[in-house]
Amino acid sequence: MEMIVVFHPYALKAFLNLPISLLHNQEVSGYDLGNKYLEELATQIFDCENTKSCITIIEQWLLSQIADDQTSKTVCNIQRIASAIQQLFLRPAISVTELASTACLSKKQFERLFNELVGANPKGYARIARFQKSLKLLQF
Numbered sequence: 390m391e392m393i394v395v396f397h398p399y400a401l402k403a404f405l406n407l408p409i410s411l412l413h414n415q416e417v418s419g420y421d422l423g424n425k426y427l428e429e430l431a432t433q434i435f436d437c438e439n440t441k442s443c444i445t446i447i448e449q450w451l452l453s454q455i456a457d458d459q460t461s462k463t464v465c466n467i468q469r470i471a472s473a474i475q476q477l478f479l480r481p482a483i484s485v486t487e488l489a490s491t492a493c494l495s496k497k498q499f500e501r502l503f504n505e506l507v508g509a510n511p512k513g514y515a516r517i518a519r520f521q522k523s524l525k526l527l528q529f
Contacts, residue, residue, distance in 0.1 A: 392434055392443050394451075398514070399470040399506040403455050403463070409508035426454070469494065470506045474514070481519040485511045 402409050405422065419427040430450050437443040469492040476483055476491060488511060489499035503511045 392447065394447060397471065398474060398508075399467055401508075402506045403467070404451065409506065410504060411508070413508045426450075466502055466506065469499075470503055473499070473503065473511070474507075474518075477511075477515055477518040478522065481515060481522050483515070485515075 396404075401412070405424070407422070419431055430447070433446050434443050437446065473488045473492050476488060485500065486496050489496045492499050492502075494502065500511055503509075503514070507514060509517075
């Protein structure tokens with residue numbers, strides 16, 4: 390059975406111990422990351438008999454991984470970036486300075502944190518948000 394897990398742009402960092410920028414604009418298999426825990430998870434999923442049990446195994450694994458790595462600072466930083474990304478989709482023309490202010494960070498701190506968690510700079514990600522909004526408008 391093949392399963393695909395899709396993360397919010399800022400969430401993958403909590404599960405992988407590598408710079409997220411290495412994965413920018415790539416579709417990556419868990420096997421390509423050289424992570425023995427992901428490979429063990431893949432083996433468990435491969436042996437699953439139904440979708441529901443696969444989802445349960447994946448959820449349990451994800452929760453176990455994130456529980457060990459969550460500090461209040463990490464949670465706060467994820468919330469800052471999640472809020473900034475939400476603002477980008479609501480107002481794609483918003484400036485990086487405004488986003489940084491919303492996150493209660495200096496522009497430089499915000500850019501560094503955004504790049505660390507998302508793997509792209511805020512300005513580049515804003516272009517993606519504008520493009521996605523355009524596509525959404527064309528669909529109607």
